[in-house]
Amino acid sequence: MILRRFFVTVFAATLLVGACGGDPPPPPPPPPxxxxxxxxxxxxxxxxxxxxxxxxxxxxxxxxxxxxxxxxAIREARETLMEMVNFAYDESEIEAEAAGILRAKVAILRASPQVQLRIEGHADERGSTEYNLALGNRRAESVRQFLTGFGLAENRFAIVSFGESRPMVQASNEQAWAQNRRAEFVITAGMNAINPPSN
Amino acid sequence: MVNGTTMTISTTVGEVNLEKTTVRRRAGWLAAAVVVMAGGVVAPGHLTAQDELPGVELGLVYANSYRPALALQPFSGSFGGEAVASQVEAIVGRDLRYSDRFEVLDSLPAGLVGSEVDYSLWDRLGAVWLVTGEVEGTGDGYVLVLELHDVVYGEVRERGRFRLPNSLDSDFRMSVHRTSDEVVTWATGDPGMAASRIVFTMGNSQGGKEVYAIDSDGENLRQVTDYGDLVESPTWSPDARRVAFTSWKSGVPRIYETDLYGGNERMLPAARGDGDYISPTYHPDGNVLAFSVLGSNAQSGIFTYDLERDCCLSYLSGGPWYDLSPTYSPDGRWLAFNTLRFGTAVPQVMMMPAEGGSAETLSPYEYGSGGFYAAPDWSPTGDLVAFHGRIDRRGRYHILVANLEDGGRVLRQLTSEGNNEAPSWAPDGRHLVFVGERRWGHGLMVVDIATGNVRSLLSGQRVGLPDWSPALPPT
Structure with missing residues (x-):
């Protein structure tokens, strides 16, 4: 048993001597x-x-x-600017609901000084075609006067009438007429300079 | 046997036309009957209106005008005129019906073709007048020889030779209409209106409106403008060569004038500055256009512009209210117009001197009555102004005529059903075209103010603001 261990050791030493060619081995690198x-x-x-x-x-x-x-907020402001207002039959006065919508526009227009609007007046089909052009003009005008009444410059608003020629709803009944009696708003300048109202 | 005679295309056209006229004639009778019936039904209401508005008479009152019976002997042709003889006869026959001055006899016995006139036969059939016609081919067109026979006296009353162009020529039908008007004048001494056209607006599926024109007999519908936009208020120049109208093609309403034959177009300068420029109308001399400018400006209202000198805007009337829809008297000395000076919801019709000045009311304005009157048109005879209106806030709109000889305060109501708008006088001063709104839709209709006969000119379309031309001269 001992003898066998000896042989193995000698054999291993012989192998080592053969491998190193006789030089002393360098120190091993430090293990990681x-x-x-x-x-x-x-x-x-x-x-x-x-x-x-x-x-x-x-x-x-x-x-x-x-x-x-x-x-x-800008999108809502734009939608508020473009929200239409309605009128009573043969009338151009601003009613309570329309006034609320217009006041919301005023706040935005104050915060957005570059924005300009075209106010388009419309009428329902009843009456007379040319009279309805006058009525549409008068509606657009009363909207402009409402807005300038809040101190907004008049030159920010152009008005045009389409009379009865551009109905929202193409029908001849009270509901359609009520929707067709309106003012619409088109943003003609400052589309990219709309600011939400400052609180 | 009848089929044998309808083999050629032109004859077939003639047959179709005759059938149509028969149907329309029946419709006309029906309408007349309705008018008479409705007159009875409406009476209590109109009495109430009379009570409310002293001095104003509203109602469907037609004088029992005598309409002599007139027959047409089938027209004959020679030298190539055979091909169009029945077509010409159909046009003339329908024109004479539409003149509403005759009881035109139809369903005549067969076998009347021939140049011989058997007065005793026509007398037995009840005819007072007989029209015979012969169409001769001339190579490049035709000559139509028309004769008006007085059946009672058994003699030719009038005779005329009229040149007609080739039947494919665009002026062919209008040339025939001119001969119909001659027959009307021969028999009555008054002008006819067959040789005329009506311009009007019609909506399209894109939400736009264009100007269209149609002949007085409902034929030859054609488009005049093609802007793909909105137009309103087309109006004829007195020489019938130009049409002025309002267009939005620049974004805002401006007044344009287009030459129907040369195709030239011009925009009236917006000499008043901002505002809506609408409702143009020509002065009878053709050189001045009156129109209105709508806006908040203190000087909005009615203006005139000198077309010939291309200058010289002048302000006639208006103010913080709006005056619009001017129309000249035929002598050019007066203007009738629509005004909102009594209130936005109660437009009234007034008249003033053509240079401006104090105005008087033609419509029966009564404070608080809610009466609405609009769209005046001055008749070519000068004594009548037509407009439309309703006497209270809830009523329907009807065609009304004010007689200036009665101070304008006596109104005649010409329609009795639906809503009726925007009347315009025919050159004969006796017919009006207007927009009728019925349960079945909108259409252009023609009413004869003497008999109350109503006929449909164009049905089932979104039509508006018709303007009847003067008598059209040969082109």
Missing amino acids: GPDMDSLQRYNDSVAAAAEEARRRAEEEAAARRAEEARQR
């Missing part, structure tokens, strides 16, 4: 061992990057939300 500091730093940096990314994403999301909210 756990370096706790660098690992910590590595982990910290990864976490920091992740945190940064999350923060950035959150910031971006917040900015996006803010931008979306702003765009929505």
Whole structure:
């Protein structure tokens, strides 16, 4: 048993001597061992990057939300600007509901000084075609006077009448007529400079 | 046997036309009957109106005008005129019916073709007048020889030779209409209206409106403008060569004038500045256009513009209210117009001197009555102004005629059903075209103010603001 171990050792030594060619072997490289500091730093940096990314994403999301909210507010402002108002039969006076709609426009127009509007007056089909042109003009005019009454410059508003020729609803009944008696609004300048009303 | 005679295309056309006229004639009788019946039904209401408006008479009152019976002997042809003889006869026959001055006899016995006139036969059939016609081919067209016979006296009363162009010529039908008007004048001494056209607006499926024209007999519908936009208020020049109208093609309403033959077009300068320029009408001299400018400006209202000198806007009437829809008297000395000076919801018809000045009311304005009167048109005879209106806030719109010799305060109501708008006088001063709204839809209709006969000119279309031309001269 001992003898056998001896042989194996000699054999192994012979192999080693043959391999090294007789020179002394260089010191072996230090084995890779756990370096706790660098690992910590590595982990910290990864976490920091992740945190940064999350923060950035959150910031971006917040900015996006803010931008979306702003765009929505602008869109709503644009829709408010374009919301039509209705009139009573053969009348051009601004009624309570129409006044509410127009006041909302006033707030936006004050915040958006570059915006200009064309006010289009319309009438229902009853009466007379030419009379209805006059009525549409008078409706558009009374809307303009309502708006300029809040201190908005008159040159921001152009008016035009279409009379009975551009009905919202092509029908001959009370409901259709009520919808057709209206003023419509077209944004003719400052489409990209609409600001929501400042609170 | 009848089929044997309808083999050629022109004859077939003639047959179709005759059938149509028979149907329309029946419709006309029906309408007349309805008018008479409705007159009875409406009476209590109109008495109430009379009570409310002293001095104003509204009602369907037609004088029992005598309409002599007139027959047409089938027209003959020679030298190639055979091909169009029955077509010419059909046009003339229908024109004479539409003149509403005769009881035109139809369903005549067969076998009347021939140049010989058997007065005793026509007398037995009840005819007072007889029209005979012979169409001779001339190579490049035809000559129509028309004779008006007085059946009672058994003699030819009038005779005329009229040149007609080739039947494919665009003026062919109008040339025949001119001969119909001659027959009317021979028999009555008054002008006819067959040789005329009506311009009007018609909506299309894109939501736009264009100007169209149609002959007085409902034929030859054609489009005049093609802007793909909105137009209103087409109006004829006195020489019938130009049409003025309002168009939105620049974005806002402006007045344009187009030459129907040369195709030239011009826009009236917006000399008053901003505002809606609408409702043009020609002065009878053809050189001045009156129109209205709508706007908040203190000087909105009715203006005139000198077309010939292309200048010289002048302000006639208006103010913080709106005056619109002017129409000249045939002598050019007066203007009738529509005004909102009594209130937005109660437009009234007034008249004033053509240079402006104090105006008087033609419509029966009564404070608080809610009466609505609009769209005046001055008759070519000068004594009548037609407009439409309703006497209270809830009523329907009817065609009304004010007689200026009665101070304008006696109104005659010419329609009795549906809503009726925008009357315009025919050159004979006796017919009006208007927009009728019925349960079945809208259409252009013609009413004879003497008999109350109503006929349909164009049905089932979104039509508006018709303007009847003067008598059309040969082109």
